[in-house]
Amino acid sequence: MSDEGGVSPEVLRMIQEAQERMTEELFEEMLRSQAHVEPDDLNVLLDVLALGITNSAWRNSCVENWHAEGRLSDGDMMRINTYTTDGVRRRLTGWTTEFGVTSASSAALEEVDGEDADVLAGRLFRWLTNPGRKLPVGMTLGELARTKEDLNEYEDHADRSLGAFVGQMEDRGVRFGLLRTACHGALACAQWWLHPTWPDRVERFVSVLDSPTDTHWGPDGAWRKKLGAEPPSVHDRGVLRATLLKAPWKLDGGAAEWITSAGIGYVQAAVSAEAPSATTSG
Template identity: 30%
Template sequence: MSDDPAVEVASPAGPRHRPTRDRENAGTGVRHARTGTPVPRLEREIDMTMLNPQLVRECADAVAAVLPVPGVAGEHLLKMLADFGGVDTLDSDQVLTAAAAGMWAQWVRNTDIWENAHAGGRLSDGEMFRTNAASVLAIREALAGGSTWEHALDLVTSSDRVLPDGRPLRKMLPSAHKSGRVHDYATTAARRWDNRISDSGLNPLAAYLAVGAAGAPFTSDWHGMPKWEPRVRQFVAALIEPEHPHWGGTLAARLNAFPGELVIPSLEATLLENPAQLSADVASWCVSTCALGYLAVTPG
């Protein structure tokens, strides 16, 4: 697994290094990754109920200054959240969900071990769908309850964690060693962010914006993200439209493949509330048989 570029700060000379305090200035103690100049301290503590454009922009600019990606500015992070994720950065619920989704996507879902388990058949598309939903909800709830990022990732990558299909994580992955690697990678990445927040003086909102923006290209249509509800609404509407272009004339066959009796209002409610509560067969029907994720969603 490669290091997550949003976790450590790269020096202008190339090698990665941890942020250090600059005791001779009143800034955050973090040096700009490219210029070496101190990053100004944000004077206000985070209050997710009092977001305003100035605070959000200050936070985005502050964290962009220490990311090891050349040319990234705060406005780019905010644009990624808005354009990819549909996130309103003045909505604290959306920011928190985007951050939770970004953590899970970058530090677990998109790792080589997790993806190999998926590709190798140990985690079907339906189970990936349910597991993503359950994991993001768990991380979000932990963060909302005051947990550190490390603790939130520890909860969802513990080898004893029970997945929606009833298996403990260690049974899904091919060995305890690989299970441990996923846990160590995720919690180490999260701990680095925890340390950066506490040691550097960065407003915690800055870190939420950064990790949410980094994950947005992968998580924009996940459960809980702003684009999820329109997808679900249009999907269930299409289930009674045989001529909908998504089906290509195959709706009847797909409906016949539904495991049990299809009650559309119940399916819609579960998809919106928590897809992890779907049965394994219904989840597979949604994402594999009906290609829920490939539905072309009409804006508005």
């Protein structure tokens, strides 16, 4: 005998039990032990929360299909994903300030209610899906989507993702929902800009650029040799470091393409060996 959607009562029970085991305390422990993120630090929590929202509501959508189709290169994705993460982070800052969350401790999020979360989701949805939103690669979202059908597909995805984001806060409390999404960002996006390990990754990456025999480049530096000449904007290591740390979306197209080809998402030594790996890059 099955329940709704053909799912057996036993499976539904297992799902319910798994959901009940998810608590704020569990997410806090995961952030500390697996991602080396301090969940009580509001600024750090909002950083990884922005990663989780961006990955769910933007990156893991038909946008990735557009990337696979060739509408966007790897360098384009790096610039657009970091720009989008920054936009989400800015809106999180505005939202917390507006609703009185000014403490450095994330415990203040307990004072926020479900209606406040609806406000945040609405703002994020309108910004993310605005067809006139100018992307750092020079086109608008509408131009990237190309057709009304493709734009609608993305809007539907963003609506579902942000709806689920708000739904978990309505069911279990705002801080629970924020911690859950922050865990997603911290664990799935460990190679992205704004993750706490990003500064170490940048330092390591910049250092290997001038070390052609470094293990990052593989046996005999084969990977480095295949890259070809560096774009002019990569030559000044200080400027490159500053741009990668503060605003990677401001890289020119050639530099972004070269940097992603050079494997900035794969450098390892300066990033904590205990930090989780990820399959995506920002």
